[in-house]
Amino acid sequence: MDIEQIKRKVKKNLSEKRYLHTLRVTELARQLARTYGASEIHVQKAALIHDYLKETPNHELQSIIESTDDPLDILAYHPVLWHGPAAAIIAEKEFDIHEPSIIEAVRYHTTGRPEMDVVEEIVFIADYMEPARSFPGIEEVREAATKSIEQAISLALGNSIRYLIHQKATIHPQTFQAYNAYVSTLISEYGGNKIW
Ligand SMILES: [Fe+2]
Ligand SMILES: [Fe+2]
Incomplete structure (x- = not known):
């Protein structure tokens, strides 16, 4: 499906x-795809599909996953x-999407994961900091995203983990693993210079 076809289908749902x-x-x-040299088509398709099933009842999501x-x-x-x-499971059949980057960006936008590719990273951070979002720490993430997507993702994951702990919610292990991986990358890149 092309972008306009995907838009129409998503709008209906x-x-x-x-x-x-x-x-x-x-x-x-x-916009981030231009900054970071990713495929604009791939990031747009993934972003359009990322919340396609956000309003679908849990029992239906459960049977898709099962x-x-x-x-x-x-x-x-x-x-x-x-x-x-x-949504990642049904993307191939319902949207005729076969590009692994798009499918994985949809799959991991809720948890994050270590070593996301640039399409996954862009969808993850765009979902976190789209213009209507407003919560403590978001301006720091927006500022970081103009220079280093890894830095923005580290900050976003840290904020999310803190928030979930504050809510006394469980946290998916992929989120912790993603946090550790992104922070480790920054430490090895910048060493003792704690620019982030
Ligand atoms: Fe979502
Ligand atoms: Fe979303």
Whole structure:
């Protein structure tokens, strides 16, 4: 499917509020693709599909996830995480998407993971900091994203982990692993210079 076809299909499945969020993420992802030399087409397709199942009932998400292996053990964690992996599972069939970068960007936008490729990184951070988002620490993430996407992702993961702990929520192991991997990369790049 091309971008316009994907947009029409996504619009039908979402409330106006969620669809507008999707469009803002998609536009920000397109801008970040220019900054970081990623495929604008790939990031836009992934961003459009990322929340396709956000308003789908949990029992439907569960049966989609149960229809395949569940290597993330995602069903053992909070249902708010399920819509990413579930949308990745149906992306091939429903959107005719075969590009692994797009599928993985959709799958991991809820948890993050270590060593995301640039399309995954862009969708992850665009979803986190799209223009309508407003919460403590977000300006620091926006500022970081103009220079280093790894730095922005480290900050975003740290904020998310702190928030989840504060909420007394469980945290998916991929989120911790992603945090460790991105912070380790920054330490090895910048050494003792704590520019981040
Ligand atoms: Fe989402
Ligand atoms: Fe989203």
